[in-house]
Amino acid sequence: MAERPGLFTRWNQARRADGLALRRALPDRLLPLLVAAMAVLAALALAGATGAQILSARWSNGAASMLTIQVPDPETPTTTAGTTAHLTRSDAVLAALADSPGASRVHRLDKAELGALLAPWLGQDHDFALTLPAIIELHMATGTQADATALARRLNTIAPGTLIERNAEWGERLGRLADSLHSCALLAVAIVVGIAVVLIAATTRAGLAARRLPIELIHAMGATDGYIAGRFARRTALLAFIGGLAGSVLALPILVLLSRVAAPFAAATPTPTPASSADWTMLAHTLLATLPTPLVATLLALAPAAALIGWLTTQATVRAWLRNLP
Amino acid sequence: MIRLRDVGFRYDAAGASAASAPVALRQISFEVPQGGFRWLLGPSGAGKSSLLRLLALAARPTSGTLEILGSSVAQARRAALARLRRRIGVVHQDFRLLPDLPVFDNIALPLRLQHRPEDEVRDEVHSILDWVGLASRATARPPQLSGGEQQRVAIARAVIHRPALLLADEPTNALDEYQANRLMELFRDLSGLGTTILVATHNDALIRRYPAHELELAQGRLLRDG
Ligand SMILES: Nc1ncnc2c1ncn2[C@@H]1O[C@H](COP(=O)(O)OP(=O)(O)OP(=O)(O)O)[C@@H](O)[C@H]1O
Numbered sequence: 001m002a003e004r005p006g007l008f009t010r011w012n013q014a015r016r017a018d019g020l021a022l023r024r025a026l027p028d029r030l031l032p033l034l035v036a037a038m039a040v041l042a043a044l045a046l047a048g049a050t051g052a053q054i055l056s057a058r059w060s061n062g063a064a065s066m067l068t069i070q071v072p073d074p075e076t077p078t079t080t081a082g083t084t085a086h087l088t089r090s091d092a093v094l095a096a097l098a099d100s101p102g103a104s105r106v107h108r109l110d111k112a113e114l115g116a117l118l119a120p121w122l123g124q125d126h127d128f129a130l131t132l133p134a135i136i137e138l139h140m141a142t143g144t145q146a147d148a149t150a151l152a153r154r155l156n157t158i159a160p161g162t163l164i165e166r167n168a169e170w171g172e173r174l175g176r177l178a179d180s181l182h183s184c185a186l187l188a189v190a191i192v193v194g195i196a197v198v199l200i201a202a203t204t205r206a207g208l209a210a211r212r213l214p215i216e217l218i219h220a221m222g223a224t225d226g227y228i229a230g231r232f233a234r235r236t237a238l239l240a241f242i243g244g245l246a247g248s249v250l251a252l253p254i255l256v257l258l259s260r261v262a263a264p265f266a267a268a269t270p271t272p273t274p275a276s277s278a279d280w281t282m283l284a285h286t287l288l289a290t291l292p293t294p295l296v297a298t299l300l301a302l303a304p305a306a307a308l309i310g311w312l313t314t315q316a317t318v319r320a321w322l323r324n325l326p
Numbered sequence: 327m328i329r330l331r332d333v334g335f336r337y338d339a340a341g342a343s344a345a346s347a348p349v350a351l352r353q354i355s356f357e358v359p360q361g362g363f364r365w366l367l368g369p370s371g372a373g374k375s376s377l378l379r380l381l382a383l384a385a386r387p388t389s390g391t392l393e394i395l396g397s398s399v400a401q402a403r404r405a406a407l408a409r410l411r412r413r414i415g416v417v418h419q420d421f422r423l424l425p426d427l428p429v430f431d432n433i434a435l436p437l438r439l440q441h442r443p444e445d446e447v448r449d450e451v452h453s454i455l456d457w458v459g460l461a462s463r464a465t466a467r468p469p470q471l472s473g474g475e476q477q478r479v480a481i482a483r484a485v486i487h488r489p490a491l492l493l494a495d496e497p498t499n500a501l502d503e504y505q506a507n508r509l510m511e512l513f514r515d516l517s518g519l520g521t522t523i524l525v526a527t528h529n530d531a532l533i534r535r536y537p538a539h540e541l542e543l544a545q546g547r548l549l550r551d552g
């Protein structure tokens with residue numbers, strides 16, 4: 001029956017009912033496309049931030065708080081004048097390390113451990129003809145910084161020739177690098193958001209200019225600022241959401257690729273090879289499983305975040321514009 | 327009811343200094359009770375449209391106080407003004423129909439801004455389309471209509487939501503005598519139902535046929551109230 005229009009017709013009617021014709025004011029081409037591009041950029045930057053954070057956390061905690069100390073000729077007695085008891089050089093160093101502040105664990109590698117350490121160079125079946133230096137691991141309590149140079153000076157007075165290697169140094173450098181990468185990535189995200197706000201505001205203003213007459217008319221008929229701003233804001237939120245969704249779908253393969261490249265550094269979960277299954281949901285699931293959880297959350301948040309930015313920006317822009325009307 | 331006290335209005339012309347901006351209205355004071363009808367008379371440029379613009383809350387007075395439907399305009403917040411505007415119907419001198427909306431949707435605007443259910447909107451719009459004799463033109467766009475037809479659409483849009491205040495600026499200038507008479511009957515009915523009505527016109531024959539309280543303007547001043 002033609003008398004009663006279907007739900008879709010009625011919904012469609014209600015959409016153009018107030019004459020704002022938002023589909024013309026804010027066309028559905030350029031904005032979603034640009035938002036999609038920015039969403040990809042944001043996804044990459046956020047991936048960088050996440051990755052940098054993971055690496056930074058790893059590098060600045062693990063090996064950072066350990067020093068390796070080599071004492072050559074470990075079994076030779078110390079020659080220092082002050083010492084009464086005749087300690088071997090290695091025992092003297094061990095004793096000195098035990099009362100150095102901040103040391104949480106002092107461990108001298110035993111023969112088996114040394115063997116394992118040297119196996120790549122000397123082979124498995126070793127019988128050391130030469131005296132190996134004693135290798136001592138000094139673990140520092142978390143939060144304390146070992147002053148390696150002062151320690152080296154002190155140990156050398158006890159057992160000259162003792163070497164200290166700071167495993168921490170590289171870890172710290174990498175950690176600092178990761179931290180600055182993290183800041184850069186966050187800055188990039190902020191810039192992308194800033195550009196998105198400017199772009200959406202400009203698009204909204206163009207839409208307002210294009211629909212000036214109907215806006216003035218319905219304003220004069222008693223449409224509130226909230227109503228008009230809400231109509232525009234829902235439209236840009238929808239377009240931005242579509243753009244954000246497209247952007248996150250586009251970013252997904254890039255991120256999977258990146259996280260596979262980065263996996264050995266982060267030593268995260270083993271990366272399962274996606275089965276050559278035709279099941280797309282399985283494939284998507286497998287792909288998502290290769291990404292670190294924060295990154296998956298980021299990816300899922302992109303479209304809603306884009307929608308929110310679109311909504312807020314348009315609300316502010318339209319309300320400011322309407323202030324010029326009486 | 328509406329009440330004006332020493333209302334002055336000046337268009338702020340862009341580029342012109344405040345002193346040289348044209349003064350449209352000076353020291354206008356009058357009252358119209360609820361359900362009252364007023365002719366608004368005066369030569370071209372006297373300020374009739376300007377006065378209706380103030381009453382429609384499309385501009386704020388430069389001086390004086392204005393009270394519309396019991397609310398003082400100067401103190402009203404934006405949301406309150408919007409609420410007041412929804413209780414006002416305006417027939418503009420230049421119609422102001424939206425050219426890209428069908429006649430039906432143009433007329434439905436006030437109801438849809440009140441978020442009335444679509445069923446109700448449809449019934450109301452169809453019955454008023456019948457009344458203005460445009461039932462067959464519901465899907466036409468305003469530019470496809472004659473001047474008189476456009477004016478009837480503008481009238482239908484102004485009254486469809488049964489406004490408490492109806493402002494009509496030359497509402498008969500594109501109508502024939504028969505249509506003009508029917509419009510006057512409508513105004514009489516609405517006034518009887520409590521709608522306050524102001525009609526600006528140059529149509530002397532109509533004023534003679536429907537004598538009523540007159541407000542006469544000249545050069546922005548109110549010459550006569552009676
Ligand atoms: N938008 C405007 N900007 C500046 N001046 C205006 C504007 N509209 C009207 N005026 C001036 O205000 C004065 C009053 O104009 P108004 O339109 O109120 O007259 P009117 O009585 O409605 O005339 P008409 O019978 O020709 O419609 C005129 O001098 C006019 O030039």
Ligand SMILES: [Mg+2]
Pocket residue numbers: 374375376419495
């Ligand atoms: Mg006029």
